[in-house]
Amino acid sequence: MPSEGTTVLEANALCLRFGAVETLKSVSLSVERGEIHAVIGPNGAGKSSLLNCLSGFYRPQSGAVRFLGKDISSLPPHKRAALGISRTFQGIQTYPSMTARENILSGFHLRMSTGPFAALVWWGPTRREEEEFAARAEKIIEFLELEQLRHTPVGDMSYGMRKRVDLGRAIALEPSVLIMDEPMAGMSNEEKEDLARFILDIREGLGIPVVLVEHDMEVVMSISDRVTVIDFGEVIACGTPDEVRTHPAVIDAYLGDAA
Numbered sequence: 681m682p683s684e685g686t687t688v689l690e691a692n693a694l695c696l697r698f699g700a701v702e703t704l705k706s707v708s709l710s711v712e713r714g715e716i717h718a719v720i721g722p723n724g725a726g727k728s729s730l731l732n733c734l735s736g737f738y739r740p741q742s743g744a745v746r747f748l749g750k751d752i753s754s755l756p757p758h759k760r761a762a763l764g765i766s767r768t769f770q771g772i773q774t775y776p777s778m779t780a781r782e783n784i785l786s787g788f789h790l791r792m793s794t795g796p797f798a799a800l801v802w803w804g805p806t807r808r809e810e811e812e813f814a815a816r817a818e819k820i821i822e823f824l825e826l827e828q829l830r831h832t833p834v835g836d837m838s839y840g841m842r843k844r845v846d847l848g849r850a851i852a853l854e855p856s857v858l859i860m861d862e863p864m865a866g867m868s869n870e871e872k873e874d875l876a877r878f879i880l881d882i883r884e885g886l887g888i889p890v891v892l893v894e895h896d897m898e899v900v901m902s903i904s905d906r907v908t909v910i911d912f913g914e915v916i917a918c919g920t921p922d923e924v925r926t927h928p929a930v931i932d933a934y935l936g937d938a939a
């Protein structure tokens with residue numbers, strides 16, 4: 681883990697174009713240890729594109745992404761994930777026929793030091809890893825209060841619980857940072873409250889900083905330490921929820937009457 685006060689994940693002057701569309705125009709963002717950092721902005725502002733640049737799904741034409749001070753701009757998504765950059769996506773990423781426990785266990789595969797070949801010829805370490813992962817999966821099940829649903833196929837669960845299993849898969853890797861794209865979309869108020877509590881617990885209890893794109897302003901303003909506002913591919917404000925809420929450019933661009 682990084683030492684106190686260090687930047688965990690950093691985007692520096694990212695420029696991203698799709699043909700004639702300038703999606704990100706020199707966007708910078710830093711995610712500090714111990715913070716929940718929200719990225720907000722109107723539809724089409726470039727929020728998901730920024731997350732995709734951080735996790736490696738999009739390659740910006742210029743600018744750099746750094747993780748714990750190291751330039752990771754050229755790394756593909758799976759290598760960034762293996763370094764400790766975890767991500768949840770819009771919608772559901774879990775396997776519906778697998779149970780909650782099996783889905784969470786599937787999140788460990790990136791950290792498996794022994795591949796399938798080693799498993800065939802060298803049984804010992806694989807077995808030990810499996811036991812270790814099973815124990816860790818149990819901890820995640822308890823952490824996310826999924827005990828009752830441990831052996832339930834995810835396809836039989838409510839949307840909110842499926843998203844919770846999805847989150848379990850993302851934190852199974854014990855990441856150094858968690859990226860979440862619109863985690864509250866499609867959730868009831870009760871489900872949102874539960875998820876907000878777990879996001880706070882992930883920051884507090886597990887010490888994992890979180891960067892999230894979220895449209896629900898009530899959630900953003902209540903759980904975030906810092907908020908970056910993007911409009912038309914540019915950062916127009918960055919600060920605490922109170923600073924952002926009262927920022928004239930933000931009021932103009934996005935929050936309007938809701939501020």
Ligand SMILES: Nc1ncnc2c1ncn2[C@@H]1O[C@H](COP(=O)(O)OP(=O)(O)OP(=O)(O)O)[C@@H](O)[C@H]1O
Nearest residue numbers: 698701702703721722723724725726727728729730
């Ligand atoms: N793969 C792509 N190909 C072409 N254009 C893209 C691609 N990804 C994003 N864009 C464009 O980049 C711009 C920003 O899109 P993005 O999804 O990042 O915005 P957003 O702020 O996340 O929007 P929303 O809140 O509606 O999800 C849009 O004009 C979009 O059409």
